[in-house]
Amino acid sequence: MRKVGGAHRGVDMWLVQRASAVYMACFIPAFLVLAWGRMPLDYAAWRGLFAPLAMKLAMLLFVFSLLVHAWVGLREIFIDYLHVLVLRLGLYFAFWTMYAACLAWTVDILWGMH
Amino acid sequence: MQPKRPFFLNLLVFRQPIGAVASILHRASGALLSLAVPALLYAWMLSLRSAEDFARLSAWLDGGPGRFLILAGGWALGHHFLAGLRHLGFDLGWGETRQAARRSAWLSLGLGLLIPALMALSLWT
Numbered sequence: 001m002r003k004v005g006g007a008h009r010g011v012d013m014w015l016v017q018r019a020s021a022v023y024m025a026c027f028i029p030a031f032l033v034l035a036w037g038r039m040p041l042d043y044a045a046w047r048g049l050f051a052p053l054a055m056k057l058a059m060l061l062f063v064f065s066l067l068v069h070a071w072v073g074l075r076e077i078f079i080d081y082l083h084v085l086v087l088r089l090g091l092y093f094a095f096w097t098m099y100a101a102c103l104a105w106t107v108d109i110l111w112g113m114h
Numbered sequence: 115m116q117p118k119r120p121f122f123l124n125l126l127v128f129r130q131p132i133g134a135v136a137s138i139l140h141r142a143s144g145a146l147l148s149l150a151v152p153a154l155l156y157a158w159m160l161s162l163r164s165a166e167d168f169a170r171l172s173a174w175l176d177g178g179p180g181r182f183l184i185l186a187g188g189w190a191l192g193h194h195f196l197a198g199l200r201h202l203g204f205d206l207g208w209g210e211t212r213q214a215a216r217r218s219a220w221l222s223l224g225l226g227l228l229i230p231a232l233m234a235l236s237l238w239t
Contacts, residue, residue, distance in 0.1 A: 018205065021198050028195070043168040046161060063155075070148035077145060102155055109159050
């Protein structure tokens with residue numbers, strides 16, 4: 001049986017970490033090239049960058065990948081260094097909640113622009 | 115019972131192989147980036163909210179603490195990105211010989227430092 005808070009979900013986590021990494025590794029250079037093309041980046045050009053729906057969706061997917069990737073990475077660190085189960089679960093929960101809020105915040109930032 | 119052996123584990127005296135240095139810095143930079151996420155979202159929100167907030171943020175980022183954070187972030191993201199590509203390569207079976215792995219470890223560390231160096235150059239010239 002899997003132990004609560006344990007390290008026995010390795011394969012799922014490994015795959016999630018790779019998939020999110022690959023998406024970000026493609027998105028970041030593409031984004032930098034697009035932003036570079038709008039230099040000098042003043043306020044109007046910067047907002048214009050996030051105006052198309054395709055960019056909003058790509059950006060949302062990027063932040064989602066980032067949050068998932070960060071959570072899996074932190075989880076790994078907690079498993080390695082934090083051997084008090086209550087503390088480890090507490091931190092899982094704290095970061096999970098914080099990152100869920102970050103995702104909602106991202107939706108608000110992207111679709112709240114007018 | 116384990117046989118009694120001499121025990122020496124002073125991490126400050128150990129000389130780590132270069133792969134271990136690249137690996138621990140991959141972890142450290144990842145932890146820093148993970149903790150920076152809410153601050154980055156906050157800055158991103160300000161940058162898109164109004165022309166005044168955009169100007170305020172730009173001015174702050176151009177100051178001492180802002181520039182330091184930009185360089186630290188450039189290093190953390192750069193090294194994490196490159197060391198991450200290195201790990202993805204290992205997953206595909208690329209560069210697994212000792213020489214190749216040592217070379218790519220040096221490369222991730224060196225290019226990881228080159229990124230903030232170039233950023234500093236463009237900030238101060």
